[in-house]
Amino acid sequence: MTHPPKTPLLDQVTYPADLRKLEDRDLPQLAREVRDEMIDAVSRTGGHLGAGLGVVELTIAIHSVFDTPDDRLIFDVGHQCYPHKILTGRRDRIRTLRQENGLSGFTRRAESEYDPFGAAHSSTSISAGLGMAIAADLDKNDRRVIAVIGDGAMSAGMAYEALNNAGALDARLIVILNDNDMSIAPPTGAMSAYLARLASGRTYMGFRDFGKKLTAYLGKNIDRAITRAVEHARGYVTGGTMFEEMGFYHIGPIDGHSFDHLLPVLRNVRDNARGPVLIHVVTQKGKGYPPAEAAADKYHGVNKFDVITGAQARVKPNAPSYTSVFAEALVQEAALDDKIVGITAAMPNGTGLDKLAEAFPSRCFDVGIAEQHAVTFAAGLAAEGYKPFAALYSTFLQRAYDQVVHDVAIQGLPVRFPIDRAGFVGADGPTHAGSFDTAFLATLPGFVVMAAADEAELKHMVRTAAAYDAGPISFRYPRGEGVGVDMPARGEILQIGKGRIVKEGTKVALLSFGTRLADCLLAAEDLEAAGLSTTVADARFAKPLDHELIRQLARHHEMLITVEEGSVGGFGSQVMQYLSSEGLLDNGLKIRSLVMPDIWMEQAKPEAMNAHAGLDRAGIVSTVFRALGHGVAVGVAG
């Protein structure tokens, strides 16, 4: 590998049509060059490396055999799509990955006609593919639809809902199961074990007999009912796979890095498949880059790195990450209370629950990519007197909302919800932003909804949640590092529903919910310098609200501004509801509610996103000036 890479063959390929002009014998070289290009690019941008390295040959083979973009190719999650982007007219922008105004780190319809469906949350590809396959049938169009889904993504219930429906509809859908025996962490669950048995139990098929068998099953002029009966009988004789029992013709396992395996199978399926087909390919996450192959996480998500050594750039943090503060606080409380248990949905490292698993392996559960199950599993534990901490990213908690309402809130079960990645997350963009959790939780009767203003507050909230058994309780905190405050040896138990005044003033009141407090304090300095005496308060709770604090701020200030890194409908809306219902808006109080803007904000650095949203120091100051009728507007705050 040279750096920057020499790519004479790839230089001839801008789109798949160029790729399809190459001979089969050229494709291994093309794969080497795509890999080199991708490693070089991600070494400069950071991003998801391991998954894409594992599907270089598969991506090339699919674009070589199928007539993309007319044949639809959908990647599940989409974090493995960098080779696909390099081969579909976006190589020239691949070094803008996940940056402001750059390429998305996932597939996006708005970005390319080669991305027929956006992704980022997992396990959606089969459903979307089925929709497109049925649309093709209704249009009497013979386009093919291919969904590439990983073994990790196959641990989510939605994938089975789709398989179940596809099998029944006998849809012409091609599902390629990319089995690299990895999720972000090593996979969990019975499905993973089943796939491992399939991958090891059934030797790679010889292609002569395979070709005859596949053509016999898939043959154009043989009545489908007969072939399905034959296939079903085969299942009884040879022990059909779960996929076959669900109506799919199951092919594989085949070697997902061998063009000698991939090309004949894909061509045969392209030319003969009449019903749903599942092709089981076995690949290696991180393939072709030794530092990734050797890493426990296969370089799933990496910072910028040195291509030669694989050493990732590490910025020395000024303060511990919120995730590490949560994890350490939880382990500390779990050591004192054996009813505390942790649940993660395939994100042990991302949520920090790997630390709980190390300390108390029998009290930490990785349920796979199964957020709905995670929440109701936690509810079951709570029903039996345990104290479950279901740690989910804000964006992924969205997937389990009905479970939160129906299984936890209505029953008033004391499930604890540590909500990580709350607010803007930066490089992952709108699909991963933690925008809505306050809005969708604070509307639920009986829910306690907290937000940590800094890492010390987070430690208090972990202790408070551990001690709170009266019903469901959540606490949100952002991606990244804290602000560098002094840390208590152990968190304190906060009084439920009580906020705190951080700075006394008389004219303007800034009421913060969450980590925007730091910017509120800086804005207060600027406002004081402009002669505006400013109070800063930390609400701590969006539910129950601190009515006494809010009344005091409303009655003794000319202006009240709420600030939160969340969508409209959250904390500020709760405060407005209270103020209006109490008649506290009837005496001319100037009020503004600063929230994340009502747009899908594309990826950028989180601080830039907060500035664009008017949620930073300058945006808060300009809002006050505008509301008081003087000064210039800064930022785009609405």
Ligand SMILES: Cc1ncc(C[n+]2csc(CCOP(=O)(O)OP(=O)(O)O)c2C)c(N)n1
């Ligand atoms: C609903 C949801 N939960 C969690 C995640 C986080 N996540 C991203 S990729 C991934 C693992 C995917 O594993 P697999 O499908 O096997 O793909 P691989 O990385 O192995 O190629 C997870 C858990 C997500 N994207 N969506």
Ligand SMILES: CC(=O)[C@@H](O)[C@H](O)COP(=O)(O)O
């Ligand atoms: C693809 C995916 O969904 C995860 O890898 C996600 O990008 C992780 O986000 P963090 O980097 O914030 O842990």
Ligand SMILES: [Mg+2]
């Ligand atoms: Mg995998």
